[in-house]
Amino acid sequence: MKQEKLWSFDFINYGMSSSVYYMTQYILVTALPIIIISELNGTAIDAGLAMAYFQVGTIIFRAFAGRLVDSFDKRIILFFSTLLFFAIMTAFNFVSSMDGIFLLRGIHGAAFALVTTILPTLIVLVLPKGRKGEGINMFAIFSNVAMVLGPALGLFILQEFGSHNLYIMLTVITLLALVQANLKLLPAELPKPHVKMKKGWGINQLIEPRSLPWAVMALFMGFTYSSVLVFIPIELNSLGASSWASLFFALFAVMIIISRPIVSKLYESKGPAFIIYPGLTIFCLGLVLLGVTNNPILIMVAAPLVGLGYGAVQPAFQALAVQAAPIERAGMATATYFLAFDISIGLGSVLMSYAANSMGFLDTYKVNALIVVGAFLLYHLVIKDTYRQKVEEIPL
Secondary structure, eight states, rough: OOOOOSOOOOHHHHHHHHHHHHHHHHHHHHHHHHHHHSOOOOOHHHHHHHHHHHHHHHHHHHHHHHHHHHHHHHHHHHHHHHHHHOOOOOGGGGGOHHHHHHHHHHHHHHHHHHHHHHHHHHHHHHGGGGHHHHHHHHHHHHHHHHHHHHHHHHHHHHHHHHHHHHHHHHHHOOOOHHHHHHHOOOOTTTSSSSSSSOOOOOOGGGGGGHHHHHHHHHHHHHHHHHHHHHHHHHHHTTOTTTTTHHHHHHHHHHHHHHHHHHHHHHHHHHHHHHHHHHHHHHHHHHHHTTOEEEEHHHHHHHHHHHHHHHHHHHHHHHHHHHHHHHHHGHHHHHHHHHHHHHHHHHHHHHHHHHHHHHHHHHHHHHHHHHHHHHHHHHHIIIIIIHHHHHHHHSSO
């Protein structure tokens, strides 16, 4: 029997649009601190606050994004979220104060939460029924490409052409993404709510309870990944190898991209456990290697291990979170998963910073490796068998 097509026009279209929105975040994470300090006379604290405002905006709005996506016509949500994103990037061209930057970053976080909820939800709707798990895994490759290109592109344009042209570039690519994401209208019934949502804003209207076990696993992954995201540049800088940080994250992301088609096929053919067990093990080994060496070359060796393990497990848990819920609550399930992930990234960045300050980078990585061991045991002893049947019973 002929296999249903995965790489459809809609899948590629939404994927490329998603890549742009992730790229704006990676560009601003690397470039905005330099702009704040060198052009706006800000401090390192101001640069950190710019990231914090974005994270707060994302976390707060993520709690409502799933409800909005599942309650209204998704075409309307898609149009207004992409339009808002374009307006925010346009506004960066006219802001020259720290208060303005903080405000825009907060709104940017809210828009990011909405657009990164609506696009994965639409992907679930347009994927072939028998390939949804594989497709959700493959969709992650678009954000991985942004992870590779975003920091390098942002720093290059900032250094060669200045902040004004950087903001113009962000405006142009989000305009193109606005057009692309809304280029083809979905069939009228597909993006509309299948069931009438209950009135009120109770906890069940903000999160998807059936996705919570996988959201808990997202807490582990985000918490441990945050220490890599934050500490690698600082550690390499302290070793006199600051330029190697870009190489580390390039190796990290390239390994994810290379392995993604294989991992997605194995997820669909062998089941999620076939991916999760080795993924957590490899991720843990990468953290252990980071915890025993100060050698920049060995740190680079750890990058593909961390990338392969993280890149296998994180999308698998996301797919399981979505598959655990009925199709009409795909938006809620997606938002529940990413809300946990966003919170864990924020908490991990703060708590692990205190840990690194008191015990150093190496011991902090070792602590994170132990946390991954805890995630492995939780999955094996509780979550895998308890919730596997519930996932299998949900038709997608």
